[in-house]
Amino acid sequence: MIHENKTRLILVRHGESNATVERILGGEKSCTGLSDLGRDQAHALRKRLEKEEIDVDVLYASTMPRAIETAEIIKPALDLKDLYTEAELVEHRPGEADGKPYEELEELFGGNDYYGRPHTPLAPEAESLHGFHFRVSGALESLISKHVSESVMIVCHGGVIDIAIRQLLDLPRRGQFDLWTLNTSLTEFIVDDTGVKRGRWTLIRYNDHAHLAGLPFATNEDS
Secondary structure: OOOOOEEEEEEEEOOOEHHHHHOEOOOOOOOOOEOHHHHHHHHHHHHHHHHHOOOOOEEEEEOOHHHHHHHHHHHHHHOOOOOEEEHHHOOOOOHHHOOOEHHHHHHHHOOOOOOOOOOOOOOOOOOOHHHHHHHHHHHHHHHHHHOOOOEEEEEEOHHHHHHHHHHHOOOOOOOOOOOOOOOOOEEEEEEEOOOOOEOOEEEEEEEEOHHHOOOOOOOOOOO
């Protein structure tokens, strides 16, 4: 479907995960999908998408269970047959810290200086912040090049959305994750594929979570 020579990218952060509720660092090995609240959040987004009838040509999700589960819940609202997955759009790969409780990370692996040492991994076999930026930026550029003048929705992760903002808006690529992207929120970019503004991305909205009104902010917390 052609959209007036414009490419649209809509990023959705997954719903609340079991890993978040359990207070563990949920990497690819330890992710077990969405919490009950996470599913409620995804269904709330689905109802919003059904009402607003957002035009989406193709739906992607990272290969992590929490992203796939969120995407499967919202897919019927988009009137799409297929869901595509992309392993290079998973959250930061934590190596041996995968599945470890947050409160034990510093004791197990020491402090992590994202600003001063972006090339140093958090734990053995983990990605450095620089490596994470490089991986996700490359994956986004590759995916965008496949869908010029289409509207693409990607269900992914807070860190991936942070990098997308830096990459597409040409912001600094170092420093820790500075954004607080809420579960199932919508972040949208558009780029003109022709004309004087060709290749210049515009951020249309960030962290749009109006559909979460009335839901608790997190499991075991009041709204």
